[in-house]
Amino acid sequence: MKFPHRFRDPAWAQLALTHRSAGKPNNERLEFLGDALLGAIIAELLYEVHPKASEGELSRLRAQLVNGNALAVVARELELGDELKLGPGELKSGGFRRDSILADAFEALVAAVYEDAGFDPCRSLVRDLFGERVAALRRSSKDAKTRLQEHLQSGGWPLPQYELVASHGEDHAKTFDVTCRITEPVELVAEATAGSRRAAEQDAAETVLGQLLELARES
Amino acid sequence: MKFPHRFRDPAWAQLALTHRSAGKPNNERLEFLGDALLGAIIAELLYEVHPKASEGELSRLRAQLVNGNALAVVARELELGDELKLGPGELKSGGFRRDSILADAFEALVAAVYEDAGFDPCRSLVRDLFGERVAALRRSSKDAKTRLQEHLQSGGWPLPQYELVASHGEDHAKTFDVTCRITEPVELVAEATAGSRRAAEQDAAETVLGQLLELARES
Numbered sequence: 001m002k003f004p005h006r007f008r009d010p011a012w013a014q015l016a017l018t019h020r021s022a023g024k025p026n027n028e029r030l031e032f033l034g035d036a037l038l039g040a041i042i043a044e045l046l047y048e049v050h051p052k053a054s055e056g057e058l059s060r061l062r063a064q065l066v067n068g069n070a071l072a073v074v075a076r077e078l079e080l081g082d083e084l085k086l087g088p089g090e091l092k093s094g095g096f097r098r099d100s101i102l103a104d105a106f107e108a109l110v111a112a113v114y115e116d117a118g119f120d121p122c123r124s125l126v127r128d129l130f131g132e133r134v135a136a137l138r139r140s141s142k143d144a145k146t147r148l149q150e151h152l153q154s155g156g157w158p159l160p161q162y163e164l165v166a167s168h169g170e171d172h173a174k175t176f177d178v179t180c181r182i183t184e185p186v187e188l189v190a191e192a193t194a195g196s197r198r199a200a201e202q203d204a205a206e207t208v209l210g211q212l213l214e215l216a217r218e219s
Numbered sequence: 220m221k222f223p224h225r226f227r228d229p230a231w232a233q234l235a236l237t238h239r240s241a242g243k244p245n246n247e248r249l250e251f252l253g254d255a256l257l258g259a260i261i262a263e264l265l266y267e268v269h270p271k272a273s274e275g276e277l278s279r280l281r282a283q284l285v286n287g288n289a290l291a292v293v294a295r296e297l298e299l300g301d302e303l304k305l306g307p308g309e310l311k312s313g314g315f316r317r318d319s320i321l322a323d324a325f326e327a328l329v330a331a332v333y334e335d336a337g338f339d340p341c342r343s344l345v346r347d348l349f350g351e352r353v354a355a356l357r358r359s360s361k362d363a364k365t366r367l368q369e370h371l372q373s374g375g376w377p378l379p380q381y382e383l384v385a386s387h388g389e390d391h392a393k394t395f396d397v398t399c400r401i402t403e404p405v406e407l408v409a410e411a412t413a414g415s416r417r418a419a420e421q422d423a424a425e426t427v428l429g430q431l432l433e434l435a436r437e438s
Contacts, residue, residue, distance in 0.1 A: 020411070020412050021387070021394065021412050023394075023414075028273065028274040029266060029272070029273070029274055029277065031274060032262060032266070032274040032277045032278060033259075033262050033263060033266050035262075036255075036258045036259040036261075036262035036263075037259045037262075039255045039258060039259065040252075040255040040256045040258065040259040042255075043251060043252050043254075043255035043256075044252060044255075044333075047248060047251070047252050053248070054247065054248070055247040055248055055250060055251040058248065058251050059251060087387060087388070087394060087412070088387055088388055090387075114263075119338045119339070119342075120338070123338075168240070168306060168307055168309075169306070169307055175240065175242075175306060185405065185406065186404060186405035186434070187404065192239075193239050193240050193306075215405070215434060
């Protein structure tokens, strides 16, 4: 294993590498904590690196970095696979669940570092592992409405509906409240306010897209 | 405002309290970061306080603490309302969006403390604010399958389907892999492994319920 932290208490690493198929205690609870820590540390990194990105865009970028496939890639680079403690069933059935098992173990290891050494070492480790990935992730050149539309079309779902809810202010400084609503694959509504109707639609679409990708990450 | 942190740089507090209706820069990006930090700090607190809770149960407990309504209650206790910087439209329309605006400002303030003073002061503040709330939150006496069923029925959605995917091992130490699948309000599948089919069903139901509540929190 090439994991870049030397544990003071190796029991944390062992727990993080124990899949539920091997019985209890296993890494499921640590994975919950690690997922949350990873989410926060990557949020901070994106917040710094993309000072102009909207909330929805930050959320979408994070979902690209923190999902089962992407984390399994990190886990493979760290060669976590050989260290996993699996039950006999998983050992036999082998490959097909491998990605999610690796991703979960990586998240659990992030929490294990936190428990072993505290926030700063945990944060440094995550930033070292993700710094280049974050830099490589470009903000999309397509606008959010286009990306949302393409995402919905790829799943065969209905297109989003935009609605102007209200406008405020004098003509020279008007703001527009717009909602973006989708019904499938899940019902979501986001509202945004901006200085033009089009800009508010873009912001609302970005938020909906971010939530959709976040949901895909969780399920 | 009774917010228990004295900012070295008050610009962070001002940014956190500026709603998007007041123009840019506003608190939307800080809210993204604050939501993530809050999620991680509350995850750690629940992990400590409930050493026996499963991942799904931890997730469900967190969703009860970190949602728009619950955070608006905290924000009111801290008297954030009077300090909010709103645009003219929001000032006139008043009440009805107030809860989400307050909750967002609270999340943004959590991130503002992080930026102003670092992780430890931010963590202490959140733990002080949520310690009693966490203690008051009891683990439900109803089992997870019952709670999931009740939740789905309350929305008029179809009941979950449980499926035994595989069993492993010798008779005296058998483990069961079970999936829990729902189709509405969103399609979700969770898999769990346990020493009995019933226990695996409970764990899978808990995970699905946690994801559903998490989704409700985000949208």
